[in-house]
Amino acid sequence: xxxxxxxxxxxxxxxxxxxxxxxxxxxxxxxxxxxxxxxxxxxxxxxxxxxxxxxxxxxxxxxxxxxxxxxxxxxxxxxxxxxxxxxxxxxxxxxxxxxxxxxxxxxxxxxxx
Amino acid sequence: xxxxxxxxxxxxxxxxxxxxxxxxxxxxxxxxxxxxxxxxxxxxxxxxxxxxxxxxxxxxxxxxxxxxxxxxxxxxxxxxxxxxxxxxxxxxxxxxxxxxxxxxxxxxxx
Numbered sequence: 256x257x258x259x260x261x262x263x264x265x266x267x268x269x270x271x272x273x274x275x276x277x278x279x280x281x282x283x284x285x286x287x288x289x290x291x292x293x294x295x296x297x298x299x300x301x302x303x304x305x306x307x308x309x310x311x312x313x314x315x316x317x318x319x320x321x322x323x324x325x326x327x328x329x330x331x332x333x334x335x336x337x338x339x340x341x342x343x344x345x346x347x348x349x350x351x352x353x354x355x356x357x358x359x360x361x362x363x364x365x366x367x368x
Numbered sequence: 369x370x371x372x373x374x375x376x377x378x379x380x381x382x383x384x385x386x387x388x389x390x391x392x393x394x395x396x397x398x399x400x401x402x403x404x405x406x407x408x409x410x411x412x413x414x415x416x417x418x419x420x421x422x423x424x425x426x427x428x429x430x431x432x433x434x435x436x437x438x439x440x441x442x443x444x445x446x447x448x449x450x451x452x453x454x455x456x457x458x459x460x461x462x463x464x465x466x467x468x469x470x471x472x473x474x475x476x477x478x
Contacts, residue, residue, distance in 0.1 A: 261410075288465050290466075290467070298456070298471065298472050299469070299471065300458065300460070300469035302466055302467070305465060305466060307465065346410055346411065348467075350462070350465075350467075353424075354399050354416070354418055354462065355401075355413060355416055355424070355426060356401055356413065356416075356460065356462065356467055357413060357427075358403075358410045358411040358412075358413075359410055360408065360409060360410035361410045
C-alpha cells in the first residue's frame with residue numbers, strides 16, 4: 256500500500272499569518288490524486304483541496320494552496336491569512352490506480368488570536 | 369455528507385458479539401470505503417469496494433468483513449467484537465476524484 260507521511264503531529268499559527276503543513280508519499284505510479292482534508296471537532300471530513308498528479312500547476316482554493324513536487328513526492332498545504340475557524344486536524348491523502356484512498360496520521364492545527 | 373448515511377451513529381456492544389455497521393449512499397458512487405479512526409493513527413483503511421460484490425482489503429482488515437450486494441449499501445461486520453475494535457468508524461464513497469464521508473459511528477466494545 257502507498258504510504259502517506261505527515262511529519263508534523265501539531266502546528267500552531269497566529270491569526271492572519273501563514274502556515275504550511277507537510278506531506279510526503281511513496282508511490283511507483285505516475286498518475287494519482289492527492290488530497291487535503293480538514294476535520295474539525297465535529298468529526299466531519301471536509302475536502303480542502305485536490306491535486307491531480309498529471310497537472311503541473313499547483314491547486315488553489317481561496318486561502319488554501321498546495322506546493323506539489325512530483326519528483327520529490329511532496330504535497331504541502333499552505334494556509335494564508337489564517338482564521339480561528341481553520342483550527343482542526345488536517346489529513347493528507349493519496350489515491351492511485353487501485354482506488355484505495357490512504358491517509359496520513361494527520362496534523363493538528365492550532366490557531367491563536 | 370453528500371448523501372452518505374451511516375447507521376448506527378453510536379453503539380455499545382459486548383466482547384464476542386457480532387456487530388454490523390451500515391453505510392448507505394444515494395449518489396451512485398462506484399467506490400466505497402470503511403475506515404477506523406484512532407488517536408495518533410489518522411484514518412486507516414479497513415476494506416473498500418470497487419463495485420457490487422467486488423471488495424478488497426485495506427491495511428487493518430483482520431477481524432472485519434464487508435459485503436456489497438447493491439451499489440448503495442456497504443456493510444462492515446465485526447464477526448466477534450474485541451475491545452481493540454473500539455473506535456470511530458467512517459464510511460466514504462468516491463467518484464470523479466473526490467471522496468465524500470459519512471458522519472462516523474462511535475463503537476465501544478466493553
